[in-house]
Amino acid sequence: MTATYYVQNVLSQMKSAINEQRPKISSSRTLHLHDNAGPHKARATIQSLRELGIQVLPHPAYSPDLAPCDFWLFPILKDRLAGGKFDRIQDLAKAVNSELWTIREEDYRGVFRKWQIKLKCCIESHGEYF
Known part of the structure; x- marks a missing residue:
């Protein structure tokens, strides 16, 4: 993914989703987590x-263990898509999107509870490894 794609496709959709799902809360009151990609x-x-x-929550350098996609989502996708052959990027995108929709809402909620625990440990250790 490039910054251009991210800005044009992801951020604009994110802003619309925030406005749609939380019309009474401005996006300036929403914190967005970015890793260091x-x-x-x-x-x-x-x-x-x-x-x-949109405000960004700072992410400590070299801390993939604090990025839910790195410590949870990407391993799931890699496991589920392993061995698949995709001739076109569109085919891969379709397969990834399909897999994302099969993950239960409870699983997403659970990972964010674990993420909060990891963040708390990071804060308590003053950003040091733990």
Whole structure:
């Protein structure tokens, strides 16, 4: 994913979803977690987030254990899609999207409870490894 794709496709949809799901809460009161991936740190992304009024929760460097996609979601997707052959990027995107919809809401909620525990440990250790 590039910063251009992220800004044009993901952030605009995220802003719309926030406005739709929480019409009484402005997006400036919503914290968005970004890890330290290139598209998230790119100048275009940072500028777009400012323009959209979306605040970013800082993510400690070198801490993939604090990114739910890294410690939970990507391993699930890798396991489920292992051995698959995709001739076109669109086929891969369709397969990933299909798998995402099979994950139960309770599983998503559970991972965010675990994520809160991990964040608390990080805060208590003053950002050191634990």
